[in-house]
Amino acid sequence: MKYAIIRIEDRQYKVKEGEDVLVDKLNSEKPNVEILLFIEEDKCIVGKPIIAKAKVDYKIADNVKGDKINGLKYKAKSRYRKRFGFRPIYTKLTINKISV
Numbered sequence: 001m002k003y004a005i006i007r008i009e010d011r012q013y014k015v016k017e018g019e020d021v022l023v024d025k026l027n028s029e030k031p032n033v034e035i036l037l038f039i040e041e042d043k044c045i046v047g048k049p050i051i052a053k054a055k056v057d058y059k060i061a062d063n064v065k066g067d068k069i070n071g072l073k074y075k076a077k078s079r080y081r082k083r084f085g086f087r088p089i090y091t092k093l094t095i096n097k098i099s100v
Helices: none
Strands: 002-008 011-016 020-024 033-040 043-046 055-065 069-075 080-086 089-099
Touching: 002 089, 011 020, 011 089, 033 055
Parallel strands: none
Antiparallel strands: 002 011, 002 033, 020 089, 033 043, 055 089, 069 080
């Protein structure tokens, strides 16, 4: 069991080696990835606030559309109803290796 908590553009994600992670759409080619927490078997390393020596080897796969989110606006007694939908775009990252 080996995983890490990383921060990409002010959002935190739990990642494991060899898995694909959906993050919010990235505008830059290689975003700044900081490791906040690293866990391996019985070993736990907590950053203050980040772990300086740790690195994450990853590959940007492509942009992916997420599931549609439906919403509804409603005002009582005025016959106002409005439906709207939103479909977010994510960037898919493949985590190759986490090293400390």
